[in-house]
Amino acid sequence: MTDAPSEFSAQDYKYGFSTAVEAETFGAGLDEAKIRRISRSRGEPQFLLDFRLKAYAVWRGMQPPEWASLHYPPIDYDGIQFFSQPKKSGDGTPAYASLADVPKEVLETFEKLGIPLDEQKRLSNVAVDAVFDSVSIATTHQQKLHDAGVIFCSFTEAVHSYPALIERWLGSVVPTADNYFAALNSAVFSDGSFVYIPPYTRCPLELSTYFRINNTEAGQFERTLIVCDEGAQVSYLEGCTAPKTSKHQLHAAVVELVAAQDADIKYSTVQNWYAGDPETGEGGVYNFVTKRGACRGARSRISWTQVEAGSAITWKYPSCILQGDDSVGEFYSVALTNGRMQADTGTKMIHLGRNTRSRIIAKGIAADRSQSTYRGLVQVARKAEGARNFTACDSMLVGKRAEARTYPYIDAQRDDAQIEHEASTSRLSEDQLFYLQARGLSEEDAVAAIVTGFCKDVLDELPLEFAAEARKLLTLKLENSVG
Amino acid sequence: MTLAITNLHARVGDEATGKALLNGIDLVVKPGEVHAIMGPNGAGKSTLAKVLAGHDAYAVTAGGATLGGADLLALEPHERVHAGLFVGFQYPVEVPGVVNGEFLRLAYNARAKARNQPEVAAKDWAPKLAEYIRQAEAPEDFAGRGLNAGLSGGQRKRNEILQMVVLDPLVAVLDETDSGLDIDAIKAVARGINAWRRADRSVVLITHFQRLLDLVQPDRVHVLVGGRLVESGGPELSARLEREGYGRWGA
Numbered sequence: 205m206t207d208a209p210s211e212f213s214a215q216d217y218k219y220g221f222s223t224a225v226e227a228e229t230f231g232a233g234l235d236e237a238k239i240r241r242i243s244r245s246r247g248e249p250q251f252l253l254d255f256r257l258k259a260y261a262v263w264r265g266m267q268p269p270e271w272a273s274l275h276y277p278p279i280d281y282d283g284i285q286f287f288s289q290p291k292k293s294g295d296g297t298p299a300y301a302s303l304a305d306v307p308k309e310v311l312e313t314f315e316k317l318g319i320p321l322d323e324q325k326r327l328s329n330v331a332v333d334a335v336f337d338s339v340s341i342a343t344t345h346q347q348k349l350h351d352a353g354v355i356f357c358s359f360t361e362a363v364h365s366y367p368a369l370i371e372r373w374l375g376s377v378v379p380t381a382d383n384y385f386a387a388l389n390s391a392v393f394s395d396g397s398f399v400y401i402p403p404y405t406r407c408p409l410e411l412s413t414y415f416r417i418n419n420t421e422a423g424q425f426e427r428t429l430i431v432c433d434e435g436a437q438v439s440y441l442e443g444c445t446a447p448k449t450s451k452h453q454l455h456a457a458v459v460e461l462v463a464a465q466d467a468d469i470k471y472s473t474v475q476n477w478y479a480g481d482p483e484t485g486e487g488g489v490y491n492f493v494t495k496r497g498a499c500r501g502a503r504s505r506i507s508w509t510q511v512e513a514g515s516a517i518t519w520k521y522p523s524c525i526l527q528g529d530d531s532v533g534e535f536y537s538v539a540l541t542n543g544r545m546q547a548d549t550g551t552k553m554i555h556l557g558r559n560t561r562s563r564i565i566a567k568g569i570a571a572d573r574s575q576s577t578y579r580g581l582v583q584v585a586r587k588a589e590g591a592r593n594f595t596a597c598d599s600m601l602v603g604k605r606a607e608a609r610t611y612p613y614i615d616a617q618r619d620d621a622q623i624e625h626e627a628s629t630s631r632l633s634e635d636q637l638f639y640l641q642a643r644g645l646s647e648e649d650a651v652a653a654i655v656t657g658f659c660k661d662v663l664d665e666l667p668l669e670f671a672a673e674a675r676k677l678l679t680l681k682l683e684n685s686v687g
Numbered sequence: 688m689t690l691a692i693t694n695l696h697a698r699v700g701d702e703a704t705g706k707a708l709l710n711g712i713d714l715v716v717k718p719g720e721v722h723a724i725m726g727p728n729g730a731g732k733s734t735l736a737k738v739l740a741g742h743d744a745y746a747v748t749a750g751g752a753t754l755g756g757a758d759l760l761a762l763e764p765h766e767r768v769h770a771g772l773f774v775g776f777q778y779p780v781e782v783p784g785v786v787n788g789e790f791l792r793l794a795y796n797a798r799a800k801a802r803n804q805p806e807v808a809a810k811d812w813a814p815k816l817a818e819y820i821r822q823a824e825a826p827e828d829f830a831g832r833g834l835n836a837g838l839s840g841g842q843r844k845r846n847e848i849l850q851m852v853v854l855d856p857l858v859a860v861l862d863e864t865d866s867g868l869d870i871d872a873i874k875a876v877a878r879g880i881n882a883w884r885r886a887d888r889s890v891v892l893i894t895h896f897q898r899l900l901d902l903v904q905p906d907r908v909h910v911l912v913g914g915r916l917v918e919s920g921g922p923e924l925s926a927r928l929e930r931e932g933y934g935r936w937g938a
Contacts, residue, residue, distance in 0.1 A: 630783060634744075639780040642740045643790075643850055644768035644797040653793060657784030657834075 217478055217514075223309045233282040236260060239391055242287050246394075248363055251371050259380040259390030266384045272548040273577040273609055274517055276452075276490070284423045284454055286392040331356055333397045333413040335426060343397075345409055352408045354438075355400040359427050362398035369400060373431055377460035377498045377525070385456040385492040385519075389425045393458065396426035401436035401467075410667050415444040415457075423454035430460070432467035434501065439470040441670055444477050444514070450487045452480075452516060457493045465501025465528060472666055473510040473522075474674050480516035482543025482572060488516025495522035496552075499531035499560075507534040508551065509665040511674045513681055516545060521579065523552035526560035526588075533562040536662040540678055541574030541606070542685045550580035550611075555591035555621070564595040565661050569632075569678070571602035571685035581613040584621040592622040599629045600658050602685050630658075632682075652679040688771055688857040690716040690759075690889065694750035696914075697738045708734040710914035711750065716858060719886045723900055723925060724893045726911035727933045732893045733777050735911070736862040740774035741767055754858065768794075769801035773856035775847035777863040777893075781835035787846065788816055788830035791853050798854055816853075822882055823852040824875040840867040848879040859883075860891040865899040877902030897929040912936040 230238055239260050243253040268279070331345035333356065349356050355366065363370055380390040397413040415426060432438055444455075455477065463469050480488025491514075497506035508522040524533025535551035553562035562582065570576035576599065584591045599608035612625050632654055640650035655678050656663065663671050697709040708731045716722050726732055738745045739752060741764035752759040754770055762770060782790075789809075796806040807815060816830050825845050835843050844864050851859050861880070865873050880890060880903050892899060900908070900922065908924040909916045910933070917936050918924065 633780070635780045636782050638740075638742055638764060639776070640782065640790075641764035642742075642768065642774055642776075643794040644765050644801070644854060645793060646763075646765050646797070649793065649797065650765075653785055653790065654782055657782060657786075660784050 219476065220478055223312070229285045229288045232285050234260075234284075234286050234392065238286065242392060242394065245287075246360060246363070249367050249371075251367075252363060252374075255375065255380070256391050259387050260392075262381045263384065263387035263391055266381075266387055268384045269519075272519055272579070273575065274519060274546050274548050276517055276546075279452075279454060279490070286423060286425065287394055331409045331411050333358055333411075335395055335397075335413060335415045348408060353402040353405055354407050355398065356411050357398055359393070359396040359398050359429070362429075366398070366400070369431065370398070370429070373429055373460065373462055374427075375460075377462060377496050378458050378494050383494060386458050386494040389427065389456045389458045389494070393425045393427040396428045396457070397430075398428075399430040399432075399438060399440060401432045401438045403433040403464075404435040405433075406436070407438040410439050410441060410669065412441045412443065415442065423456065425455075426457045428457070428459040429462075430469060430471070431462045432464065432469045432504075434464045435466040436464070437468040439472070439667055441472040441474070441667060443474050443670075450481075452487060453478075453489045455489050455491050455493070455515075457495075459493070459495040459522075461495075461497030461506055463497065463499050463501065463504035463506050463528075463531075466503045467501060468505045469497060470507045470509070470667075471495075471497070471522070472670065473508075473512070474666075474670055474677065475510065475512045475518070476514040476677060478516075479514045479543055479545050485516065485544035488545075489514065491515035491518045491520060493518075493520040495520065496525065497523070497533070498525045499528050499533060499557075501531070502528040502557070503530045504528050505532040505534075507532075507536070507665070509536040509662065510538070510549075511662070511666070511678070512537070512539040512547060512549060513674075513677050515547075518545075518547040518549050520549045521551055523554065524562065525554045525556065526562065526591075527556045528560075529557040530559045530561075531557055532560070534665075535562075535564045535566070535580075536665045537566045538569070538659045538662045538674075538678065539567070539576055539578075540569045540571075540681055541576045542571040542602075542681055543574060544572070545574040547575070548577040548579055550578045552581040553583070553593060555582075555584045555588040555593070557588060559590040559592075560588055561591070562593045564593070564597075566595075566597045567659050567662055568597070568599040568608050569602065569655065569658065569682065570599065570606035570608045571682060573605045575607045575609075577609040577611065579611045579613075581615065582623055584616040584618050584623070586617045588618060588621070590620065591616075591618065594624045596626040596661075598627070598658070600632050601629065602632045602682065632658075648679065648683060651683050655679055655682055688718060688755040688887070688889075690714075690752070690754055690772075690858045690891070692739075692750075692752045695735075695738070695747065695752060696749035697734060697745045697747045699734070699745050705746070707748070708745070708914050709738065712911075712914070712916055714909065714916060716889045716891055718857070718889055719884075720889045720907065721884075721903060721905045722889070722891045723905040723908045724891060724911050724916075725895065725908065725925060725928055730911045731914040732911055733862055734914075736774050736776070736860050736893060739767075739772065739860055740764055740776075765797065766801075768854060768856070769798055771857035773851045773854050773859045775844075775851060775859065775861040775864050777866070779835050779843040779847055781833070781838070781843075783833065783836045785834040785836075787832045787834050788812070790834045791816060791819075791830075791850065794850065795853050819853050820849060822879070823849040824879045824882070825849040841869065841872050844868055845872060845876060845879075848876055852879065852883055857887060858889050858891070860893070862893045863895065864892075865894055865896055870898075873898060874902065897925055900925050910936065
């Protein structure tokens with residue numbers, strides 16, 4: 205394997221363009237007045253303002269976490285714009301009434317990203333909520349979802365149309381004081397998606413939110429809340445991109461999932477935020493995200509699948525609280541790092557109910573001078589009789605300068621807990637590539653075959669529409685590091 | 688299709704610190720012929736195989752090789768396969784998570800595409816592969832096994848023969864495909880090679896042992912020492928090597 209710097213150049217991030225849209229911001233930095241202003245500008249009810257202010261007070265007293273295997277200079281929170289939305293000619297109401305109100309440049313941006321929003325071109329079997337900087341632009345397929353009784357809308361719209369649901373569930377899985385970034389998000393979050401699936405309803409479409417950071421000075425703080433009522437079922441996917449910039453952009457999202465009895469939530473992420481300059485590490489998104497699901501009811505199931513292929517830094521642990529008896533939590537993850545990227549990602553499986561089961565399949569691919577860490581906690585409470593966990597962590601190193609680490613934490617308070625942990629580290633070698641090429645595969649196909657093989661167990665979990673996309677994304681990223 | 692190697696020189700590593708491993712190889716393999724290359728350890732046998740396959744750890748410093756008259760060395764490794772060359776390796780690499788049967792379909796389709804022939808859909812592959820497995824005398828469960836991951840050294844060699852049969856080359860260079868095999872496996876491999884042979888297909892067997900050559904009769908036997916073919920002869924030469932070794936060439 206060569207030690208020469210990889211040929212990966214910043215141009216290879218094809219989503220790195222930025223759109224010239226006049227933005228409305230509230231200026232950099234954060235104080236109580238700004239939070240009141242965010243809330244007022246969005247016409248929020250009192251409970252939400254109180255929620256924000258409380259979170260802000262908590263956040264001010266907290267310190268950023270330092271336990272992760274991540275290295276970055278302190279973030280200057282006074283230099284970040286906490287709210288940014290495309291400027292519109294309208295009257296200052298938060299959401300766009302129709303696509304006709306959305307600036308043309310913004311619609312073109314999504315089209316360029318492969319997410320056409322208008323009725324003719326939209327994806328046929330996926331309902332999409334498109335979020336541009338701090339604001340939801342449009343949600344497709346509203347009628348079909350409405351007919352099924354499914355609520356899928358921007359968070360802003362949900363606050364106005366379903367305030368009782370928001371008040372009931374917001375912060376119920378991730379408390380504001382949970383961690384530094386969750387507290388910050390709770391204070392300043394702007395938009396995101398809200399999903400409610402009524403009892404015994406199978407959501408007729410895949411739901412998808414597409415997040416785009418455009419304003420290079422802005423942070424993105426979205427909030428996603430998915431409530432799946434008794435016996436209901438939903439599959440949700442989020443995708444993310446950002447323009448190239450020499451500055452770091454902060455992305456601190458919170459995702460909360462609630463699964464009632466017999467409910468089934470499948471949450472998939474394909475994350476491809478701009479990763480920064482591969483040589484200097486300049487720029488790129490800081491992806492500090494709190495994702496947690498609560499299996500509240502018996503036999504409920506929450507499954508996280510993530511393909512993390514972007515961001516300068518990823519700090520993310522999608523977790524499951526297995527409260528209901530016989531509930532199931534799953535975490536399938538591929539984390540690919542190259543250039544100077546750093547990822548510290550994994551999951552927490554908290555077994556509280558009886559006969560709860562969890563399964564963790566984590567694949568880390570580290571290339572160039574990147575660092576990849578798996579960090580996972582399996583906790584079995586005293587009452588969790590018959591709890592079982594299976595964990596498999598596999599790391600693949602590309603080149604000689606990448607690093608991979610695995611930190612599995614196990615905290616079992618019962619003797620009968622069954623916890624299995626498997627781990628392996630391998631190397632994607634020139635020999636493997638050569639071998640496949642010597643069997644007639646082009647270099648591109650050879651890389652794809654090796655990576656797809658390595659990640660098979662995780663990619664198989666993605667909805668079909670996105671699995672091919674994810675495979676392509678991984679191959680493209682790695683090819684530059686291998687070639 | 689004739690494989691013609693002319694005055695081939697190659698080294699491993701860079702110019703300053705690298706080491707010359709091939710020092711002028713001349714060899715012509717015509718359609719239908721079987722050639723054996725024998726030689727002591729470190730003579731350059733595996734280097735020759737890898738240079739022909741296009742491994743970029745080796746630099747060709749002089750001479751060349753043509754396949755069917757076309758410049759072989761100008762092609763990328765996968766293009767050499769599409770042109771009709773197959774190199775079976777001494778140590779086939781394992782590729783975890785890749786299923787053998789699916790990989791063979793990819794490889795088959797890559798070659799088919801390069802030849803403007805129809806590719807095979809996933810659903811139609813199983814019966815076709817079963818037929819190839821039968822032809823290659825490979826174990827039936829090879830379709831569902833990993834690509835060398837979890838296979839023993841001997842099984843990997845048999846997998847190489849299966850790959851050869853699937854890829855349908857006109858010239859096959861088999862590097863010590865017989866080492867590490869028990870006697871039954873050697874016989875199976877030899878049957879696989881013999882069943883595959885045709886008037887338009889040629890084989891270069893790189894081997895240490897007479898046993899394989901008893902089963903796959905070579906037309907010509909060459910002795911490779913110090914990166915050169917120092918002697919060539921008929922089948923009787925390998926028997927003499929078996930008795931006398933390579934001492935007379937200073938190896």
